[in-house]
Amino acid sequence: MATDPQSVRNDTALTQAERSAASDRAMLDAAIDLVLEHGTDKTTLAMIGERAGKSRGLATYRFGSKGGLYDALCKSISRDWLACLTERVGDKVGIDAMCTALDAIHDFVTRSPREGRVLQILHAGAASPSSEFRQTSIDIHGRQQSDVAEWVRRGQAEGSIRNDVDADAVAGQYIAYITGMTHLWLVSPDTFNFKSANADMKRQLRASLAVQGAQ
Amino acid sequence: MATDPQSVRNDTALTQAERSAASDRAMLDAAIDLVLEHGTDKTTLAMIGERAGKSRGLATYRFGSKGGLYDALCKSISRDWLACLTERVGDKVGIDAMCTALDAIHDFVTRSPREGRVLQILHAGAASPSSEFRQTSIDIHGRQQSDVAEWVRRGQAEGSIRNDVDADAVAGQYIAYITGMTHLWLVSPDTFNFKSANADMKRQLRASLAVQGAQ
DNA sequence: AGTCACTTGCTTGTTGACAGCAAGTTTTGG
DNA sequence: CCAAAACTTGCTGTCAACAAGCAAGTGACT
Numbered sequence: 001m002a003t004d005p006q007s008v009r010n011d012t013a014l015t016q017a018e019r020s021a022a023s024d025r026a027m028l029d030a031a032i033d034l035v036l037e038h039g040t041d042k043t044t045l046a047m048i049g050e051r052a053g054k055s056r057g058l059a060t061y062r063f064g065s066k067g068g069l070y071d072a073l074c075k076s077i078s079r080d081w082l083a084c085l086t087e088r089v090g091d092k093v094g095i096d097a098m099c100t101a102l103d104a105i106h107d108f109v110t111r112s113p114r115e116g117r118v119l120q121i122l123h124a125g126a127a128s129p130s131s132e133f134r135q136t137s138i139d140i141h142g143r144q145q146s147d148v149a150e151w152v153r154r155g156q157a158e159g160s161i162r163n164d165v166d167a168d169a170v171a172g173q174y175i176a177y178i179t180g181m182t183h184l185w186l187v188s189p190d191t192f193n194f195k196s197a198n199a200d201m202k203r204q205l206r207a208s209l210a211v212q213g214a215q
Numbered sequence: 216m217a218t219d220p221q222s223v224r225n226d227t228a229l230t231q232a233e234r235s236a237a238s239d240r241a242m243l244d245a246a247i248d249l250v251l252e253h254g255t256d257k258t259t260l261a262m263i264g265e266r267a268g269k270s271r272g273l274a275t276y277r278f279g280s281k282g283g284l285y286d287a288l289c290k291s292i293s294r295d296w297l298a299c300l301t302e303r304v305g306d307k308v309g310i311d312a313m314c315t316a317l318d319a320i321h322d323f324v325t326r327s328p329r330e331g332r333v334l335q336i337l338h339a340g341a342a343s344p345s346s347e348f349r350q351t352s353i354d355i356h357g358r359q360q361s362d363v364a365e366w367v368r369r370g371q372a373e374g375s376i377r378n379d380v381d382a383d384a385v386a387g388q389y390i391a392y393i394t395g396m397t398h399l400w401l402v403s404p405d406t407f408n409f410k411s412a413n414a415d416m417k418r419q420l421r422a423s424l425a426v427q428g429a430q
Numbered sequence: 431a432g433t434c435a436c437t438t439g440c441t442t443g444t445t446g447a448c449a450g451c452a453a454g455t456t457t458t459g460g
Numbered sequence: 461c462c463a464a465a466a467c468t469t470g471c472t473g474t475c476a477a478c479a480a481g482c483a484a485g486t487g488a489c490t
Contacts, residue, residue, distance in 0.1 A: 008408065008427070015459085016457085016458060016460075016464085016465055016466070019457085019458085019466065019467090020466065023466080023467085035288045036306055036344065037344065038342035038344060038345055039344045040343060040347045041256055041343065041345060043447080044447080044448060045448080045449065045450090046447095046448075048451090051399065054267075054467075055467065055468045055469075056468085056469090057450095057451095057468060057469070058466085058467060058468080060272070060449070060450060060451085060466095061466085061468090062466090064450090065449075065450075066448095066449070066450095098466090108486070120342060121342050121343055123338040124340070124341075124342035124343070125339070125340075125342075125343075126339075126402055127335060127336050127340075127398065127401055127402060128254035128255055128256065128336055128340075129251065129252065129254040129336075129340035130253055130254030130255060130256060130257045131254065134402065137402060138402060138403045138406070141399060141402070141403075142406065169411070169412075172407075172415070173392065173412070173415060173416065173419065175395070176392055176395035176396040176398075176399055176412070177388065177391055177392045177395055177419055179392040179394070179395030179398055179399060180390070180391035180393065180394030180395025180396070180398065181394075182341075183342065183396070183428075184356060184390070184394060184396065186342055187341055187342060187349065187352060187353060187356070188353045188356075188431080191353070191357065192230055192387075195387070196384070197384075197387055197391070200381075200384045200388060202424060204388065207423060208419060208422060208423060209216075230486090231437085231438055231439065231484085231485060231486080232438095234438090234439065234440095234484090234485090235438080237439085238439080259474085259475060260475080260476065261474095261476090264440095269440070270440065270441045270442075271440085271441085271442085272441060272477095272478095273440060273441080275476070275477060275478080276439085276441090277439090277440090280477075281476070281477095282474095282475075357489095362460090377466075386460075399458070422460065431490105432489105433488105433489095433490090434486090434487105434488090434489085434490100435489105436485105436486080436487085436488100437470105437476095437484105437485080437486070437487095437488105438483100438484085438485070438486090439482105439483085439484075439485090439490090440481105440482085440483085440484095441480105441481085441483100442479100442481080442482095443478105443479085443480080443484075444466085444477100445468085445476105445477085445478085445479105446475105446476095446477090446478105447474100447476090447477105448473105448475080448476105449461100449472105449473095449474085449475105450471105450472090450473095451470105451471085451472085452469100452470090452471085452472105453468105453469085453470080453471100453473105453476085454467105454468080454469070454470090455466100455467080455468070455469090456466080456467070456468085457464105457465080457466065458463105458464085458466085459462100459463095459464090459465095460461100460462090460463090
């Protein structure tokens with residue numbers, strides 16, 4: 001009973017959990033900076049640890065390996081993106097949900113351009129056979145695709161989407177388009193007009209999915 | 216005319232140019248193997264030189280750097296792909312050209328799966344800020360996109376494509392879709408049905424671009 | 431033909447940097 | 461005070477990049 005931890009801990013002292021959470025965040029933030037500057041391969045674990053105000057070895061110690069760190073970073077940003085998406089889409093379904101998702105992508109990339117770019121770079125890296133978050137990337141795409149397919153099915157149920165389209169096929173095309181569009185924007189942001197591409201896509205979605213005369 | 220080099224050269228002796236061309240090819244072939252096995256980053260220049268039957272230092276000497284080698288490899292495979300594409304498409308225009316190009320992709324990936332996969336991996340790598348063939352990748356996409364836009368315009372000129380669509384916007388969407396589709400197929404070939412995705416896309420192209428009542 | 435000056439293809443030695451590990455040191459908390 | 465957790469430092473093997481060199485090829489001139 002005698003000891004009271006809080007009485008002897010000053011402002012800077014944190015609990016163990018707080019310490020590690022804070023240093024994890026600092027290192028992931030540093031990793032975002034460095035990946036944007038130098039890419040994933042020319043960023044070193046020592047650079048990440050030191051920019052986070054820690055030692056050169058901490059990143060390795062905490063995340064196990066370079067791939068492990070990027071996997072954690074991918075999951076962290078994906079969480080934010082998913083939060084942004086679900087907040088925007090809410091419980092919309094059908095064409096509305098698909099169009100709102102396009103807006104959500106644009107919003108996320110505008111509000112968090114650094115995180116958005118890094119997420120793209122990481123997903124692109126999943127193409128490599130040696131990638132450690134290949135499976136993570138596959139899972140994310142799979143989940144997004146089944147979400148979209150569900151939007152389409154509910155749109156058909158409520159009568160806003162034609163019944164003669166295959167929900168899974170539409171979802172596949174939609175996800176492929178988004179994947180390609182974000183990749184092209186990432187590689188050359190100047191020659192790619194995100195906003196007008198989105199407007200075109202929305203028009204396209206309505207034209208090909210909406211039931212005749214509806215909307 | 217006095218000297219006749221060919222008379223004194225035996226079977227195994229090659230001219231300098233032939234020698235370097237042969238070793239370049241051998242190293243690019245070795246690089247394809249190794250990139251498929253280990254990815255770009257875990258493949259070493261020494262491995263490439265040695266699998267090509269040469270020394271560990273030749274790849275660096277000839278291509279200057281790891282990035283330089285991958286840039287050369289990207290250009291080499293792109294040449295084959297472009298040849299395959301132009302052979303298939305010929306002087307088709309409009310929706311025909313766009314659908315044939317989808318078939319050409321499927322053909323190329325079926326006939327040269329190794330080259331196709333490596334090309335995808337390299338293009339994905341262009342996402343990194345440190346990539347040395349970033350510009351190469353941008354140029355290739357730009358050229359493809361303007362080719363597609365030209366197909367659309369000629370299709371409009373010959374009356375097979377509606378006049379109220381914007382050729383550049385259509386080309387952008389088409390290229391974005393192809394980019395995403397090939398990426399998704401690369402990352403998880405098992406969960407992605409290339410053939411049926413192509414069929415869906417063709418239907419989609421005809422539905423959204425064809426003049427009412429034509430075809 | 432012969433040999434000499436020069437170029438080109440290729441190999442080997444070396445250096446600096448990095449990932450990953452292991453053995454330590456400091457901080458926390460009971 | 462001591463165990464556990466957070467963190468640092470020392471070290472090793474590997475790699476990209478470079479540089480110095482060797483050997484085969486090439487052309488010019490006799």
